[in-house]
Amino acid sequence: MQAVRYHDYGDHTQLVLEEVPTPDPGPGQVLLKVVATSFNPADAALRAGYLREMLPLELPHTPGVDVSGTIAALGADVTGWDVGAAVAGFLPLNAAGAAAEYVLAPAEVLAAIPDGVDPVDAAALPAVGLTAWQALFEHASLTAGQRVLINGAGGAVGSYAVQYAHQAGAEVTATAAPRSADRVHGHGADHVIDYTATPVHQAAEGTFDVVLNLAPTTPEDTDALAALTADGGVFVTATTAPTSEPGRGVRVVRMAVRSDAAQLADLLAQAAAGTLRIDIANRRPLAELPDIHARADQGTLGGKTVITP
Numbered sequence: 001m002q003a004v005r006y007h008d009y010g011d012h013t014q015l016v017l018e019e020v021p022t023p024d025p026g027p028g029q030v031l032l033k034v035v036a037t038s039f040n041p042a043d044a045a046l047r048a049g050y051l052r053e054m055l056p057l058e059l060p061h062t063p064g065v066d067v068s069g070t071i072a073a074l075g076a077d078v079t080g081w082d083v084g085a086a087v088a089g090f091l092p093l094n095a096a097g098a099a100a101e102y103v104l105a106p107a108e109v110l111a112a113i114p115d116g117v118d119p120v121d122a123a124a125l126p127a128v129g130l131t132a133w134q135a136l137f138e139h140a141s142l143t144a145g146q147r148v149l150i151n152g153a154g155g156a157v158g159s160y161a162v163q164y165a166h167q168a169g170a171e172v173t174a175t176a177a178p179r180s181a182d183r184v185h186g187h188g189a190d191h192v193i194d195y196t197a198t199p200v201h202q203a204a205e206g207t208f209d210v211v212l213n214l215a216p217t218t219p220e221d222t223d224a225l226a227a228l229t230a231d232g233g234v235f236v237t238a239t240t241a242p243t244s245e246p247g248r249g250v251r252v253v254r255m256a257v258r259s260d261a262a263q264l265a266d267l268l269a270q271a272a273a274g275t276l277r278i279d280i281a282n283r284r285p286l287a288e289l290p291d292i293h294a295r296a297d298q299g300t301l302g303g304k305t306v307i308t309p
Contacts, residue, residue, distance in 0.1 A: 001019070001021075001101040002017060002101050002309065004286060004289045005020070006047055006059070006060060006063075009047065009052065010049070012047075012291075020100070023103075024073070026104075027077050028075060028107055030075060030110070031071070031075075031103075031104060032067060032072060032087070032102065032105050033070050033071075034068075034100060034102060034103055035120060035308070036067075036068050036069075036122075037066050037067055038064075038123045038124045039293070039301070039305045039306075040128070041296065043064065044293055046093065046094075055093050055094045062103075063099050064098035064307070065092075065093055065126075066089075066090060066127050067091055067097075067098035067105060067126075068113060068119050069086075069103070070086055071083050071084060071087060072102065080107075081110070085112060087110040087111060088113050088119075088122040088125065088126055089105050089109040089111065090259040090264065091109065098123075099286060100286075109261055111262075112268075114268055116274075117271050117278075121280055122268065122278075123307075124280055124306050125268065125271065126264055128160060128304070129267045130257050131255075131257040132157050132161040133164060133267065134257060134258070135157075135238065136148075136164050136210070136212065139236045139253040140210040141234070142168055142210055143169075144170065146170045146209035146210060147171045147173070147207075147208045147209050148172055148173070149173045149174075149204060149212065150189075150212045150214065151175045151213045151214060152213065152215030153176050153180070154176035154177055154181075154184055155214055157238065159277075160276075161212055161214065163188055163276055166187065166188025166189070167188070171190050172190050173191040174189035175193045175194075175200050176189075199224070200221075201224035201227065201228060207233070208230060208233065209229075210233060210234050210235075211226065211233070213235070213237040213238065216239050219240065219242075222239075222241065222242050222243070223243055223246075226246045226250065227246060229250045231248040232248070232250070233250055234252075235250055235251070237252075238254075238256075280304055281302060282303065282304075283307075284305055284307050284308075286308065289307055292307065
């Protein structure tokens with residue numbers, strides 16, 4: 001089979017499309033024929049070696065933590081799945097990924113793709129959709145009537161966070177560049193701050209029960225965002241942590257997403273029902289993955305990109 005791999009840490013030039021053996025599923029695993037994967041910033045961070053102490057990889061490594069595909073073979077002890085089933089999942093970060101024609105996946109991370117969801121689009125949902133869901137409802141316990149500030153709403157995770165918060169009945173203030181403002185409004189944001197024109201902490205009105213930081217921020221900007229959290233509120237960050245505790249009963253959570261098949265199944269069901277919109281900016285073939293990583297490193301990728309073998 002064909003797979004994109006890197007044999008050493010480094011920049012995008014380490015990524016090579018090559019022929020590798022098709023793996024056999026072990027106990028608890030399934031072999032997936034890949035329909036699509038998607039690019040996530042974690043893929044680039046792993047490739048560059050930034051996470052090597054926390055998540056050491058066995059090199060050569062195939063990137064791609066998101067996957068949609070069809071089950072081609074079942075490993076021992078796998079029950080509840082049939083060959084040919086259409087599934088999606090969020091793969092372990094340090095395992096071989098889905099930038100390949102086939103990939104092994106733990107059966108426990110998979111969710112069925114329902115009718116009404118494009119299998120290619122489904123690959124764009126797991127990592128970012130789960131990040132937004134867990135941030136708002138597991139860590140922040142967001143409820144109807146609360147005020148929430150979503151910093152980085154124009155990004156892939158932010159687009160889902162805005163949708164979830166709006167559906168939960170929260171008053172949503174979102175930050176986005178002008179190119180993303182209409183889309184963020186369309187996802188349900190009540191107020192959109194153009195962070196390119198005015199610093200967020202100056203443009204925001206009042207304080208917020210929940211502040212969700214999804215954008216890379218300087219220590220000073222992170223502290224300013226945390227200061228916008230109301231007394232007794234929750235500051236959740238998927239990027240930079242404040243330099244000190246904000247006090248005032250504010251709870252600070254620095255989160256990392258985890259795979260959750262039940263949550264993913266619920267999100268896919270929402271997409272099938274039309275209550276959740278999966279945003280896709282680009283669809284690219286597997287051979288172009290090095291260019292996708294290069295554009296991401298340059299900050300010019302823009303939007304969610306799915307990759308098909």
